[in-house]
Amino acid sequence: MTSSMPLSASSVFSSSSFSSSSSPTTHAFAAMKSLSPQELAASAPAVFAEEAAACTGPKYVFISTREIVRALGEAGFAPTLAVQTRSRRGDADREGHALHMLRFQPVVQSLSLSDVLGEIVLINSHDGRSAYQLRAGLYRPVCTNGLLTAIGDFGLVHVSHRGNVVAGVVEAAHRIAGDFARVGEAVEAMRATVLSQAQQLDFAREALALRYPGQGEPPVQPAQWLERRRLADIGDDVWRTFNAVQEHVLRGGVCGRTATGRAMRTRGIGAIRESVRLNTGLWRLALARIGR
Incomplete structure (x- = not known):
């Protein structure tokens, strides 16, 4: 073992x-x-x-x-x-x-x-x-x-x-x-650490790069992944920012555009290994915001 x-x-x-x-x-x-x-x-x-x-x-x-x-x-x-x-x-x-x-x-x-x-x-x-x-x-x-x-x-x-x-x-x-x-x-520690709007956007940009590796322009904008889907996630601390972004990444359903300009919605994550990869990466992004 x-x-x-x-x-x-x-x-x-x-x-x-x-x-x-x-x-x-x-x-x-x-x-x-x-x-x-x-x-x-x-x-x-x-x-x-x-x-x-x-x-x-x-x-x-x-x-x-x-x-x-x-x-x-x-x-x-x-x-x-x-x-x-x-x-x-x-x-x-x-x-x-x-x-x-x-x-x-x-x-x-x-x-x-x-x-x-x-x-x-x-x-x-x-x-x-x-x-x-x-x-x-x-x-x-x-x-x-x-x-x-x-x-x-x-x-x-x-x-x-x-x-x-x-x-x-x-x-x-x-x-x-x-x-x-x-x-x-x-x-x-995440709940006690407040992020500025610019810092939250940086978090969302890094999450986009994680979700769409090797791609140029992602199909959605960072600010879209900062939109809260529920009252419990309204707030500027690391924990609630992480929760909001993670849900957008994993559940999908965010309106965007393809590289050719066609309207689309982001897809949710169904594969176990891909879920592990994304969850691992997002958690590390959150830990970095509290110095761990």
Whole structure:
């Protein structure tokens, strides 16, 4: 098992980032309550794989994510969201072993933030392309319509498909949950740090470069990503600026123009790996504003 826990090497996850308008398509079920086995199976069928994909090698140790869910449940972590990347049509073997992501909330919360809950984010596949990845996440239920938005996380632990995988995953989950206080400290520092309008525009410009790497003129203007979609995000501090920008990046739907001048709307992010890349980058931008 290898791990990397520095706050500056963070990743950020937003449950709201999985949009039906994205490609590759994902299917998701999100709720505050613990998911039943039936809900998990409907959202991420690869969780219940009975064997590894045929393409895996002889050293690959198959442990179904179902067993990880059971072990984490016994350790006090309840699954609250599951997503899976859909495979190409006709690739039934890949569909049953594809990359999937689950979020778990500790039954007993150790994070002392009024509007944020700590989570464990688990990523895995059964096709040999991904080790178990565990990251610390946060969940902020800010809308009555069930929208899950903008939350940061830190830490990363890889557990390879070798040896006692189940014990390694449970140990990593406990270790990450034990460090939730560090994330809370970062969030409080972001809330206490006010940005000028020019600084907020700089944040949005850097976010645009992250979202559209290698492109010339982005399809939207930085100021559009500073527009707040909800009252809870109105304010000039780093935390609320980060939340507003992250939601625009991940959910899409912002009016813009293509390089040829055609009207368009930005697309939401549906791919798990792309969501990880963007969330990681955005969280680092926010940390830089508080000197971390």
